Amino acid sequence: MKKDLKMYWKKNLSLMVVLLSIWAIVSYGFGIIFVEQLNAIKIAGFPLGFWFAQQGAIYIFVVLIFIYYFIMKKVDEEYDVHE
Amino acid sequence: MSILTWTYIMVGITFSLYLSIAWIARVKTTSGFYVAGGGVSPLANGMATAADWMSAASFISMAGLISFMGYTGSIYLLGWTGGYVLLALLLAPYLRKFGKFTVPDFVGDRYYSDIARFVALICAIFVSFTYVAGQMRGVGIVFSRFLEVDVNTGVLIGMAIVFFYASLGGMKGITYTQVAQYLVLIVAYLVPAIAISLKITGTFLPQLGFGSTIAEGPNAGKYLLDVLNHLNADLGFAEYTKAFGQGSKSMLDVFCITMALMVGTAGLPHVIVRFYTVPSVRAARLSAGYALLFIAILYTTAPAIASFARYNMINSISGVEYSKAPTWFKNWEKTGLIAWSDKNQDGIIEYFPGDPFTGKPTFTGEKGSYGQELLSNSPTDNKNELFIDRDIMVLANPEIANLPPWVIALVAAGGLAAALSTASGLLLVISSSISHDLYYRLINRNASEKQRLMVGRIMIGLAVCVAGYFGIHPPGFVAQVVAFAFGLAASSFFPIIVLGIFFKRANREGAICGMIAGISFTCYYIVNIKFLGGTPWLLGISAEGIGTVGMLINFIVTLLVSFITAPPPADVQEMVENIRFPRGAGASIDH
Secondary structure, X not given: OHHHHHHHHHHHHHHHHXXXXXXXXHHHHHHHHOHHHHOOOEEOOEEHHHHXXXXXXXXXXXXXXXXXXXXXXXXXXXXXXXX | OOHHHHHHXXXXXXXXXXXXXXXXXXXXXXXXXXXXHHOOOHHHHHHHHHHHHOOHHHHHHHHHHXXXXXXXXXXXXXXXXXXXXHHHHHHHHHHHHHOOOOHHHHHHHHOOOHHHHHHHHHHHHHHHHHHHHHHHHHHHHHHHHHOOOOHHHHHHHHHHHHHHHHHHHHHHHHHHHHHHHHHHHHHHHHHHHHHHHHHXXXXXXXXXXXXXXXXXXXXXXXXXXXXXHHHHHHHOOOOOOOOOOOOOOOHHHHHHHHHHHHHHHHHOHHHHHHHHOOOOHHHHHHHHHHHHHHHHHHHHHHHHHHHHHHHHHXXXXXXXXXXXXXXXXXXXXXXXXXXXXXXXXXXXXXXXOOOOEOOOOOEEEEEOOOOOEEEOOOEOOOOOOEEEOOOHHHHOHHHHOOOOHHHHHHHHHHHHXXXXXXXXXXXXXXXXHHHHHHHHHHHOOOOOHHHHHHHHHHHHHHHHHHHHHHHHOOOOOHHHHHHHHHHHHHHHHHHHHHHHHHOOOOOHHHHHHHHHHHHHHHHHHHHHHHOOOOOOOOOOOOHHHOHHHHHHHHHHHHHHHHHHOOOOOHHHHHHHHHHOOOOOOOOOXXX
C-alpha cells in the first residue's frame, strides 16, 4: 500500500515535470528567448515567434491543463486514490 | 434609438439579472458564505473564475496597451494566462484537498504558526485592497462615459450593487452572479472584434484575422502585420512585431515581468480561493482548465483587436486634416481621451513617437481655428501632435468601425460586468480574511456561526466603503501599486505554498524568514523605483518584474533556514502526506 502511494506520487511528479517543461518552452523559450530567430519563419501573416508570444503559447497552456486532468484521472483510478 | 437609451436598456437588463441571481442564491451558513458550500460545478466555477480574474483592466485597457506596445504587449498575454498552468498543476488540487477556507488558513496550519498566518493575512488584505481600488474607479469611469453621470455617482451605484449581492449571497451569490457576468463580458468583447475582423480582413475569427491579408483599400492583398510594421516604421516607431528593439524592454526584463505576472497570478488570494468552491480534487483540476479556456477566449482576441485598432487609428487619423477627421475623433475629444495640439499650424493631425505635450490634456474651453479643443498644456519640442489614451482602443472600437448603437451599449455593459465581477470577488476575500482569519482564528475562537456570518457581512460593508472611498478619491499611485500587488503575491505566497506541498521538510522558521525576506526585498526595490525615483539597479529589471527575484529569494531563504532548524512535527508531515492523495477531500470543512 505504502509503496503504491509512493509510485503514485512519483508518476504525478514526472507528469508535472513534462508538462511544466512544455509550458516553459512555448512561453519563455519560443515566445521570449528565441523569438527573434523564430520570427524569421512566417506562417501566413504571422512571424512565428510573435505568434507564440501572442497566440500559440496560450492555446498550449489550455491544452496542458486538460491533458493533466485526463491523465491524472486515470492515474488516480489506477492507484485507487480517487474520490 | 440613441446610444444612451440602448445603454440604459442593456445595463438595466444585466443588472436586474445579477440581482435576481443573488437573491435566489442567498446563503445562511459560513461555508456557503466563504466557499459556496463546496458544491459549484467545475464548468460554472471556471466561468466564475474567468470573470473574477478579468478586470476592468483586462477588458478596457489591455488591448489598447498591446496596440501601442506591439510584441512587448505579450508580457500581459503570457503573464496573465500562464499562471493558471501553475495553479492547476502545483496548487489547486492540493489546496482543495486541504479543504479550509483561505490562503492564510493553509499557511497558518501547514507552518503551525500564528505569526505565519498573520504575515499571510496582511499580504492578502494588502494585495486585495490594491486591486479593488482600481476596480471601483473602473466602474465609475464606465458609468460616467456611457450613462452620462458623474464619475462619483457611478462609483456609488457600483458600491450599492456589489454590497447587495456580496453580503446577501456571499461566495455562492458571487459565484453564480459571476457566471452571468462572464457571459455578458465575453459577448461584449467578441461582437465588435468579429465585426472589425470581417471589415478589415474578411476573416470571421479575429484570432486568424490579424494574420490575414487586408481585404480592401490601398493595402489590399498585403498581410495586416506587414502593413503595420511599415506604418510604424514610416512614423518612426519600432516595427509592430519586432522584439526587444530600440526603446522597448530588454529580453531579461520581458522574461522577469512575464514570470512575475504568472507567479503572481497563481499566488493571488482571490484566485486561489475559487478552487475551494468545487466538490472534489478532480473537479479543482478540471475547473482550472475551464477557467483558462474561458480566459483564453478573451486573451487571444485582445492582440487581434490591438492590431486592428492600430491599423484603423493610423489610417483614419494620421496625416489627415482635422476638418476631415472622422466623427468618433471629435466625440472622444470631448472626454479628453484624445487631444490634438496643432504645433505647426497646418491643420493636419500629425502622429509621431513621443508625448505631444506634458501631462494629461487640459482644455481651455476655447476652440481653435479648425474647431479643435485648445489645450493649456505646454507642448514638447518633438513633432508629435496627437494625444491618445490607450483605453480608447476598446471603448471607441465600435464607433471607429461604424457599428450600430446597441453594440456600443453592449460594450458598456461588458465593461461594467468585468469591473463588478472582479470587485465583488476581491471584497469577499477581504471580508473573509478579516472575519475568518483575524476575528475567528486569532481573536475569538468561540464565535458562533451566526456571529461569524454577521462579522463577515459587516466586513463586506466596511470593505465596500473603503473601496468606494478609493474609487472617489483615487490615490495618485494606482498604476504604481499594481506592480506591488503582483510582486507581493509572487514573493510571499507562491513559494511557501509550493514548498508546503512538495517539500515536507519546509518548516515554520523557514517559511516566516522566507516570506519576510521575499516581501522586504520586493517592497524595497519597488518603493525605491516608483516612489523615490531610484534606478532599476539590478540588471535593469523594472519594478514590475522584480517579484521574480523576490520569489527566488523567498525560495532560497525558506530552504536554507528549514535545513538548519528542526523539522516540522510529525502531525504536520502527515498532513502534507495526506494532501497529496485526492481521496477523502469531502466538502470544504469548517474548523
